[in-house]
Each structure stands twice: as structure tokens, then as C-alpha cells.
Amino acid sequence: MKIFRKYYLIMLSVISAACDPFNTKIGPEVSLYQSKEIKEYSFPDTLKVMTWNIKFGGGRIDFFFDCHGDRVIMEKSEVINHMNALAEKIREVNPDILLIQEADVNAKRSAFVDQVQYLLNNTDLNYAAYASQWKASKIPSDGIGKMDSGNAILSKWKFTDAKRIALPLIQSQNFIVRYFYLKRNILDVQMEHEGKKLHILNTHASAYAKDDTKKKQLDIIKAYADAISLSGDQLILGGDFNSLPPYTEQTSKFDDSVCTNEEFEADNYSAETEWMMPFYENYQAAIPLNExxxxxxxxxxxxxxxxxxxxxxxxxxxxxxxxxxKSGETLQEWMQISDHAPIIVNYEF
Known part of the structure; x- marks a missing residue:
């Protein structure tokens, strides 16, 4: 305990002495990408949309935060093999628009492979926008090191605008953890076709909040979508909400109950099953609630x-x-590629 306290005080003094010594602050900036080879597509009446948390190209390696293993860093060959598998499945689905979460673009844990650029170069998608949600020149914990990871939206067509909207931080964390921790966001890109404007929103809500932070994040996401709807624009909202659908009963069999480290202990999802109801009440879901x-x-x-x-x-x-x-599908057959299954649906534009 004395060693931990000494380490804590040292880190506190370092952070306090400079405004942002580890460069963890993230502004509204969005990084724009394009494939090394642009493919030409006519704009269809129906868009195939896909969302997938790609687990930073980690496949099903047992990482320390899963509480099934102790891995932190991957070899580049492992990352490339996993990215090849992701790209293969994305090509198989052939989405017009792809939302991804947990995409690393400059991180030690994934051998500094820019995963957004990799997917553009190895799929039929042309353009992307990326917004960081975990960024630091060095994270001095568990060997994580340099980090830049976040959400991205990939498309066959150019965006007319893109911006990042910050979501609340977990206030129950101590100052040092909060300084280095993930800074969640909404990534909003816009597309226009024949006078119609479409907002595509991608988000990834908190996973380990022990306070009401996730509820605040979901409320902000809903309010942001509502404002777009009231303006008369079209929207598609997707991502990893880290929340269960309403009327979900089963919570006790979650395998991350093996976690004993409170930083990675599972949320009490049973207390949150009503938090997603406003989305179902006000928007059409790819997978309807009754289904x-x-x-x-x-x-x-x-x-x-x-x-x-x-x-x-x-x-x-x-x-x-x-x-x-009935075009919405959950593609569960690719369990070895990520710890999340993708969802696809066809959108009438």
C-alpha cells in the first residue's frame, strides 16, 4: 500500500506540474482518410449499413482486461492476421457504410498499425472519418504505452462534414485514472444526395462506470439524435452502447464475472435495462425489440x-x-475475429 501511495503521489505531482504531460486531451478534431485506390460507385436507393466493434484487431487473444488472460501487447504479425480476417468478412458483407469501434490508429498494443487505413486499403470502402477516444503519448500502466484508439465511420462516398462530440467522463474514478482513461464521444459524419442530408452517428459508451456516467452519456446521445431529427435531417445511429435492451432478464451468467479487479469488473447491467427504451420508442431499430x-x-x-x-x-x-x-441481421458466426458480433441492415435513402 505504501508503494502504491508513493507511485500515486509521484504521478499526481507530474500531472499537476504540467497542463497535459502525456498528451491525453482530445479536442473536437476528426481525422479524415481515403483509400490508396478510390473505387467509383453510383449512389443506390438502398444503403447497406454495418456496425462492428473490432476489438483493436485483437481477435480472441485473452487480454488482461478480459480477466481470462494477461496479454497486453500484440506482435505485428498477429495484428495483420486479425486485420486480414476482419477485412475478408467486411468484403463478404460489402457494406456501403461501416461503423467501427475500438479501432487503433497509433498504439503500441497493436504494433502501431493504422487499422482505419488498413481496412480502407483492403476493402471496397473509400473514405473514413476517425475520432479518438483513448489517446496518450504513454500510458504508464500494465505496459500499454502509446495509445490512440477510437471510433471510425467508413463509406464508399465522401462526407460533406464530420465532427466529434465529447461525452461525460467517469467521475467516480480517481484523478489519475480519469486523466489517462477513455474519453467517450459521438462521431457525426454527414452525407448528401439529391438534396437529402444524412447524419451517420457512431458511439461507444462506457463499459466500467460504477456511477451514473453511462446514463448521462446515453441521454446526451439520445438528445443529440433528437436534435438532428427535429431539424428535418435523416440519421443512422449505431455503435456499442454497452447497455442491454429493455426486458432483458438474464444478467447473472455473464462470463466477465470472473473479474476480481474492480477496474474491470462487469457493470450491474440489470439496473440499466430501461436506459435503451427511449431509443426503441423514438427510432426504428435494425433488430426490433419484439424480434x-x-x-x-x-x-x-x-x-x-x-x-x-x-x-x-x-x-x-x-x-x-x-x-x-426484416433486413436486420446479427452475424454471430465470426466469434474468433472479435469479442463483438457485427450487425447489418439495409437503409432506404
């Missing part, structure tokens, strides 16, 4: 245990316009 209730296991999207089955739904796609009826 989820009737066949919920068919729409689970996450598990930390690579040897177990998907055990909860955390990932979503919503719109204020129209998804093609």
Missing part, C-alpha cells in the same frame, strides 16, 4: 470468453427514417 425478445440469443453481440457463446446484446443500429423490413 429480440422472441429470439434474444440469436441477437446477442458480445462475450469475453472465446470458448463460450455470445451472452448479451450491446450493439445497435437505429434510424429516424426507414430500415428495410
Amino acid at each position: 429480440y425478445q422472441n429470439n434474444n440469443k440469436d441477437h446477442f453481440t458480445h462475450t469475453t470468453d472465446k470458448n463460450a457463446y455470445w451472452n448479451r446484446k450491446l450493439d445497435y443500429l437505429f434510424t429516424n427514417e426507414k430500415f428495410i423490413d
